[in-house]
Amino acid sequence: MSIRAAAPTRREQILSEAARLFAARGFHGVGVDEIGAAVGISGPGLYRHFAGKDAMLAELLVGISERLLTGGRHRVAEAAGDPGRVLSSLIDGHVDFALDDQALITLHDRELDRLREADRKLVRQLQRQYVELWVEVVRELHPEVGEAEVRVAVHAVFGLLNSTPHLAALGREATESLLRRLAHGAFGALSA
Amino acid sequence: MSIRAAAPTRREQILSEAARLFAARGFHGVGVDEIGAAVGISGPGLYRHFAGKDAMLAELLVGISERLLTGGRHRVAEAAGDPGRVLSSLIDGHVDFALDDQALITLHDRELDRLREADRKLVRQLQRQYVELWVEVVRELHPEVGEAEVRVAVHAVFGLLNSTPHLAALGREATESLLRRLAHGAFGALSA
DNA sequence: CAGGGCCGTTAGCGGTCGTTAACCTGAGCT
DNA sequence: AGCTCAGGTTAACGACCGCTAACGGCCCTG
Numbered sequence A, B: 001m002s003i004r005a006a007a008p009t010r011r012e013q014i015l016s017e018a019a020r021l022f023a024a025r026g027f028h029g030v031g032v033d034e035i036g037a038a039v040g041i042s043g044p045g046l047y048r049h050f051a052g053k054d055a056m057l058a059e060l061l062v063g064i065s066e067r068l069l070t071g072g073r074h075r076v077a078e079a080a081g082d083p084g085r086v087l088s089s090l091i092d093g094h095v096d097f098a099l100d101d102q103a104l105i106t107l108h109d110r111e112l113d114r115l116r117e118a119d120r121k122l123v124r125q126l127q128r129q130y131v132e133l134w135v136e137v138v139r140e141l142h143p144e145v146g147e148a149e150v151r152v153a154v155h156a157v158f159g160l161l162n163s164t165p166h167l168a169a170l171g172r173e174a175t176e177s178l179l180r181r182l183a184h185g186a187f188g189a190l191s192a
Numbered sequence C: 001c002a003g004g005g006c007c008g009t010t011a012g013c014g015g016t017c018g019t020t021a022a023c024c025t026g027a028g029c030t
Numbered sequence D: 001a002g003c004t005c006a007g008g009t010t011a012a013c014g015a016c017c018g019c020t021a022a023c024g025g026c027c028c029t030g
Helices: A010-025 A032-038 A044-049 A053-078 A083-100 A101-111 A117-141 A148-162 A172-191 B010-025 B032-038 B044-046 B053-078 B083-102 B102-108 B117-141 B147-161 B171-192
Strands: none
Touching: A010 A032, A010 A053, A010 A101, A032 A044, A032 A053, A044 B117, A053 A083, A053 A101, A053 A117, A083 A101, A083 A117, A083 A148, A083 A172, A083 B044, A117 A148, A117 A172, A148 A172, A148 B147, A172 B147, A172 B171, B010 B032, B010 B053, B010 B102, B032 B044, B032 B053, B044 B147, B053 B083, B053 B102, B053 B117, B083 B102, B083 B117, B083 B147, B117 B171, B147 B171
16 A cells, blocks of 8 residues: 555545635536546536536535534644633634635635525535534633624634735745734724 | 615615625625525516626625725825824724625625626725735834735734624624734834 | 607527537457 | 446436517607
């Protein structure tokens, strides 16, 4: 067996290219032929791997939401009992994610409404649980701030961290460090 | 002549409804029939007012960008010489805008690529000038921070302020005040 | 009251898009 | 060697969509 990561399966190739294209031109703006061409097959060939175009988007969005939530839970458990460290870890994780998977971040809040009812509900539920991780730890750090306010602040910081797609070049590490500082600064202003 | 604001023209009605629909379902996801129906006429009737669907989006995006830039310049001139007050004023203005025109804010960074080359260039140029207003004043307040870093921070704070569309209810004034504090907090972390 | 814009209407055209159908091919197993 | 099946191919269908054509009513003006 190889030491290197396994070669991506055809399914994974398709998902990766679809994410890129959806992020660039919007779900409705990309045709199946184009997605097929991006992985070297023709449009209808995709139907050997996915039930339809919708299914690709659904799998992408559910996948992101699950990865975010799982990662978040891991970090919360790891630093449990130290809210400051938990928040830092959540921020670090989200920054990494935003910088590694810009296309997915873009899709995540842009194309949710294109999903079938059932998938949309699932994604929203996962998102809600992820937000809840943040809200809980921020509330521990700022007990005097109301829950609704904290929830808004968390969403706002997501907006800040997810701004990644429109960033000028600055080098990976510098950008990471800057985004972390900005996020901490925003939360710090909660109890000023 | 009436004291009340003039009734919106048909053109303005169309633009307003188109903005709402584009924001909700994406440019490609909305048909002209639907836009027409939203103002009480049928699809092709729109062509008495606009050259095409693209023209509506173009007018919306150029309009937003111009209003942001004009408002920003006004505020810069008004408080010239006091960078702290200028930044606060820019933040206030942007918060008001984001809360008043959520649909436009959404379109502004989501559907830019659907424009014809010429319009897209114009919008980008206006956006760049607006960003520059912010970058200049933030640099005055944090002279030790590099320009690239400041530019990233400004974009990130835009992301924070523009997160408005996914906000839980909290009352207009409370939301305004919170967003302002968060933005100031983020910028404050620039030279920590 | 005649005439001409303004602002609608409906019908329909041309193109695109997601999806299905029918067929093909090469690798692997028996 | 022959069967199976995963994973492609091209052709074509049906729906939809942006837009134009052709037409009509209403209001304002001379």
